[in-house]
Amino acid sequence: MISKRLRVLSTLVPNGTIACDIGTDHAYLPCELIRRGICSKVYACDIAEGPLKQAQKTILEAGYSQQISTILCPGFSKVPLDANSMIIAGMGWKTIEMILEDDFERLTQFQRIILQSNRDVCMLRRWVSEHHMTIEEEKVVEDAGKTYEIVCLNTSFHESYTELEIKYGPVLLKRKDSEFLEYLDRRIVKNEVIASKVTDDTKKAQLYREAEEMKQIRQQ
Ligand SMILES: C[S@@+](CC[C@H](N)C(=O)[O-])C[C@H]1O[C@@H](n2cnc3c(N)ncnc32)[C@H](O)[C@@H]1O
Structure with missing residues (x-):
């Protein structure tokens, strides 16, 4: 198979x-x-x-x-x-x-x-x-x-394409099918886990910002 x-x-x-x-x-x-x-x-x-x-x-x-x-x-x-x-x-x-x-x-x-x-x-x-x-x-x-x-x-x-489309995919952003949403969920959790562990404040802020961006995409 x-x-x-x-x-x-x-x-x-x-x-x-x-x-x-x-x-x-x-x-x-x-x-x-x-x-x-x-x-x-x-x-x-x-x-x-x-x-x-x-x-x-x-x-x-x-x-x-x-x-x-x-x-x-x-x-x-x-x-x-x-x-x-x-x-x-x-x-x-x-x-x-x-x-x-x-x-x-x-x-x-x-x-x-x-x-x-x-x-x-x-x-x-x-x-x-x-x-x-x-x-x-x-x-x-x-x-x-x-x-x-x-x-x-x-x-x-x-x-x-816009920066957001380049980052997440124009078709995926428009269609928001279940595979894409589950993928975003996994990335949000991953970002937040890493952010909670890193000591570099700039990196931490960037990871939380990206997690927030993905949450917004989910909600739109
Ligand atoms: C990891 S395998 C991927 C096999 C299959 N396409 C897949 O997705 O499972 C990569 C294959 O690409 C071949 N490859 C690497 N560079 C290439 C090139 N420039 N042109 C053609 N084949 C290439 C390698 O010899 C190898 O067989």
Whole structure:
């Protein structure tokens, strides 16, 4: 069984698109996309031979060799032009940023780009804002004790996002679904616990201010 994080990622891929999974590792996500009938063709890409060998094994065992092609390349540099959705997940923001910028002019070929950075999601949203792209969907996923934020974008023009939207996510702020509210609750408690322990007054005040900001978002 694949992880909840990967399952949620699969639900964010538009039906009927040709997807490319960048940094596919075991190719669990491409197999899920085929298994659920979301895509009939997927490119599973990785920069390293070891993970790609693992991917080929998973694909063969699942019987999806006709539908999933593996590609050894950095980022999406060798992904064919018919791919029109892309997932980059399970990496740090700096790696994801490098992948996006290395082939920046080709981003328009994707109707949706699904990003899940393990860290620095605010930096990811700031990048989207500075490039005037559109955040069209966001999800918070709690999986095995960790919380992940998934950001889906497209390259159509959008005004810059506000600082609050960059910090918490424009879609999450608007929709305020239960996963997001529970995430805020956990962050409020965490901030207050840390604030009660730190001795640096500036840091303490900042943590309490942020906890207050999150409480206000909850109440609005
Ligand atoms: C931690 S795994 C993530 C696997 C999967 N995407 C997930 O979310 O579970 C990261 C994978 O990305 C690959 N990778 C790292 N940098 C890459 C790059 N610039 N281009 C393509 N793949 C990359 C690594 O080889 C590794 O297999």
